Amino acid sequence: MRLRTLTNRARNLEAILYHISLAEDANGNNLLSGKLESHFHCIEILYACGFKTPVHEMKVCRSIEEVHEFIQLWDTKRHTFTIDTDGMVVKVNSLRQQQQCGSTTHHPRWAIAYKFAAKQAHSKLLKVEFQVGRTGAVTPVAKIEPVPLAGVTISSISLHNEDFILEKDIHINDTVIVERAGEVIPYIVGVVPDLRSGHETPIEFPRNCPSCQAALVKPEEEAVWRCDNADCPAQTEERAIHFVSKDAMDIDGCGRETVVEFIQRGFVKTIEDLYRLPYDEILGLEGWKEKSVNNLKAGIEGSKNRPLWRLLNALGIRHVGVTTSKDISTHIQSIFDLEKMSVEQLTNIEGIGPKVAQSIVVFFSNEGNMHLLQELKRAGVNTINRPEDSLSKNNKLEGKTFLFTGTLQQFTRDRAKQLVEENGGKLLSSVSANLNYLVVGEDAGSKLTKAQKIPSIVVLSEDEFLKMLE
Ligand SMILES: [Zn+2]
Structure with missing residues (x-):
């Protein structure tokens, strides 16, 4: 049986197996067309x-009526199930009949x-x-009488925009029909x-920003009303929350609540104030201990060392997300290159359309934004495209x-850890038979000696690792 990594503790993932694709005995004989006879049997072996x-969630049925009954049973009790589910597979x-059924180019004919x-x-x-x-977009959010639906209690639902409200003719005090699409988003x-x-x-859509009172604007071709005051407190808060988030600077120990607290x-x-936090003062606050402050400090320090695309995404430029940030960052040497680029030059980059290019030009021609970037650079945040960053996009x-052991010369420990994890590898904390590679810097000590005694461990230099x- 060939199985890939099943759990990824760092990401808190787990897998539930429901199929064996290949099974061979020690001599290489295919067990699926020999010893193993049924799908049920395969699951039992796993x-x-x-x-x-899913041993407790499956059943061999003798007739289509029995299939129907089993589905009905699960439909009534699926809300007690620990995992959200929107259906079942028959x-x-x-296994022999499965083979006879075969499959189309998209899916097997033996499963529906x-x-x-x-x-x-x-x-x-x-x-x-x-x-x-x-980005200043104003979103109406409906507060409803809490109602249980598909296992969760719903009290808050996005109404998207003004057109949505008008189209559905939604009023305050109306009885609304709530659905969970895909069993997730209400x-x-x-x-x-x-x-x-x-x-x-009727629902009155505000004409002024609920946070800063600036007049809202709505471009004709858009459905969304927007506050375009650069100093709007609500936007600053959301921008800072985005900046520290997983897909952006990924600052450990600093989530939404922390940002909101620091702003308040x-x-x-x-x-840029995130890089000059008064740690001594924070330590004195309720709910903060030395450990959490140290975590925060390490998270902030670590974020100075991120690949360029993360900074680009963290800036929260309209229409620029993770993919676009990655596309652009490989075409520039430094974030400051973007200040000089025209819409035309930007659209020459594959994946960048005129709307995105225009948005980038607007962002980088804003003095306040350029000041922010200078301050981030001064604080030590990486603003350049480093050669190893373009490598960090695969599962090699x-x-x-x-x-890693010894004094590393080419990168920091944090960076090394990041490179391993970004490429799908895993870091261990000690030398054992589970270890595949020991990367040694200068003056490696006992870990190297120990690793040399285990034949399966490969010892690498920093260059070999890169x-x-x-
Ligand atoms: Zn505002």
């Missing part, structure tokens, strides 16, 4: 091996999905709040006009384990 499998049990009907509920729309996002399907009592009032206390007024180290990433 279970016996200790893997997570499969041919005999049954989707449960999306669950709906009625609730009352109590009020609408207007939230200002980091959605308002519509209202029930027959249940209106006469106390419904006046520690953070602009993004997948399933392999690493440990070569593995190419």
Whole structure:
């Protein structure tokens, strides 16, 4: 049985296995067309091996009626299940018959999905709040009477924009029909006009920003009202939250709540303030201990060493997300190159359209934004395209384990850790038979001696390690 890494502790993932694609005995004989006869049997074997499998959620049925009954049973009890599910799969049990069925270019002919009907509920729309996002977009959010739906209680639902409200004719006090699309995001399907009592009032969309009171603007071709005040507090807050987030600077020990707290206390007024936090003062605050402050400090320090695309994404430029940031960062030497680039030059980069290019030009011609970048650079944040960063986009180290020892010359420990993880590898904390590679810097000590006694461990220099990433 060939199996890939099943758990990834760092990402807190787990896998549930429901299929064996290849099984051979010691002599290379295919067990799937020999000893193993049924799908059910395969799952039982996986279970016996200790893997997570749906043994308690499957059943061999003798007729289509039995299949139907089993599905009905799960439809009624699926909300007690620990994993969100939107359906079941009906499969041919005999492996020989599966082979006879074969498959199309997209899917096997011996398996078919049954989707449960999306669950709906009625609730009352109590009020609408207007939230200002980091690009200034104002989003109406419906606050409804809490209602249980598909295993969670829903009390808050996005209404997207003004057009959505008008189109569905949604009023305050209306009875609304709530659905969980794909069983995840709640959605308002519509209202029930027959249940209106006469106390419904229209939703008034604000014409001024709920945070800074600036007049909202709406370009004709867009559906969204926007606050375009660069100093809007709500936007600053959302921008800072985006800056520290996983897909951006990925600052450990600093999430949404921390950012909000620091803004409220006046520690953070602009993004560059994140790099001059008053740690002594923070240590004295309720809920902060030496360990959490040290974590925060390490997270902030670590973020100075991120690949260029992360900084570009962290800036929160409209229409520029992770993919676009990666596309652009390989075409520039430094973030400051973008200040000089025209829409035409930018659209020459593959994947960059005129809308994105225009947005970048607008961002980099803004003095405040350029000041922010200068300040970030001064604080030590990486602003250049480093050769090893373009390597960090694959799974070349997948399933392999690493440990670094000695004084590293070419990169820091943090950077080494990042390179391993970004390429799908895993870091171990000690030398053992589970270790595949020991990377040694100068003056390596006991770890090297220990590793040399285990034949399966490969000892690498820093250069050899970097070569593995190419
Ligand atoms: Zn505003």
